[in-house]
């Protein structure tokens with residue numbers, strides 16, 4: 001057992017995803033207990049009976065919940081039923097089974113899309129449920145709010161240490177580079193790379209280019225997760241970000257530079273912009289001692305290397 005993490009068995013749900021893999025990398029040097037993992041085909045977290053049986057049998061004393069149906073603006077807007085249903089089911093099944101099987105600690109992962117579309121910037125945790133959500137990801141946001149609130153209510157009613165982290169937009173090794181369903185960084189890395197290799201003169205970028213986004217490297221998030229599960233009295237939910245944002249058009253230019261594309265960048269305004277701005281106030285987590293370390297320019301270099309290696313080893317995800 002690690003001296004810093006007082007657990008025997010940590011279940012990392014979603015360990016083959018971008019965040020789950022980063023959490024495994026982060027835990028490896030600091031946690032000597034058992035790390036429990038299950039693929040979706042071994043344990044479908046939407047299956048209440050299977051989840052109950054797993055917790056009763058494996059009895060994790062800590063859960064890092066990085067499993068979810070995840071996607072970018074297009075996937076969220078196109079498949080809201082699946083985003084709502086699967087994410088609500090996974091969260092409810094796992095949080096309740098953890099409570100029933102005396103799991104001491106549960107860290108649920110949400111997203112900054114839980115906050116109202118028009119809330120004051122930078123976004124403080126207290127903005128939750130103060131206004132309407134962004135329509136392109138309302139389904140996903142509602143499921144994440146339900147998970148966060150379940151943790152808070154179980155903690156208040158039963159005294160269990162269930163709490164949540166709300167990361168800003170993430171990127172890094174192991175990302176989903178799908179043409180349509182990915183987030184902006186992996187989507188643009190792929191598009192600029194393919195254009196560069198094909199000698200194309202233009203690349204199109206969705207929307208007006210004006211929305212501002214904040215990006216956190218997944219290794220920074222994994223460090224925050226390990227930090228948060230070590231806190232004795234963590235906040236019910238806490239923002240995890242850099243506090244620094246930029247317009248999508250500037251991000252696109254940075255990715256073009258990273259990839260070596262020197263052609264023209266064209267905005268495709270038939271595609272949605274989504275939330276105009278969502279920059280986190282990170283005061284709460286910073287006051288607990290965690291700060292992001294990886295700047296966007298460096299992070300994009302390592303993300304691009306991962307993409308190239310993924311293509312070469314033909315391990316590109318296609319979800």
Ligand SMILES: NC(=O)C1=CN([C@@H]2O[C@H](COP(=O)(O)OP(=O)(O)OC[C@H]3O[C@@H](n4cnc5c(N)ncnc54)[C@H](OP(=O)(O)O)[C@@H]3O)[C@@H](O)[C@H]2O)C=CC1
Nearest residue numbers: 014016017018019039040044045067068070109111169170
């Ligand atoms: N990526 C981002 O920009 C952001 C992500 N987040 C949150 O971080 C967390 C992790 O996201 P990320 O790593 O990017 O997502 P990924 O899509 O990379 O990984 C999701 C994981 O969830 C697993 N999973 C999905 N459905 C099920 C199911 N029914 N049963 C069991 N496992 C399932 C998948 O398993 P398998 O591989 O076996 O299919 C996969 O390993 C999520 O909660 C997400 O909402 C928050 C903010 C931004």
Ligand SMILES: C[C@H]1O[C@H](OP(=O)(O)OP(=O)(O)OC[C@H]2O[C@@H](n3cnc4c(=O)[nH]c(N)nc43)[C@H](O)[C@@H]2O)[C@@H](O)[C@@H](O)C1=O
Nearest residue numbers: 072073076111113137182183184187205206207272273274
């Ligand atoms: C993490 C967060 O991610 C989702 O929200 P989002 O922040 O809007 O995420 P996104 O990365 O898909 O887009 C960011 C911006 O970038 C623009 N954009 C340009 N060109 C591409 C492009 O090629 N792909 C994508 N996906 N976006 C592009 C795009 O039009 C938008 O203005 C949530 O649904 C939800 O999942 C959530 O919580």
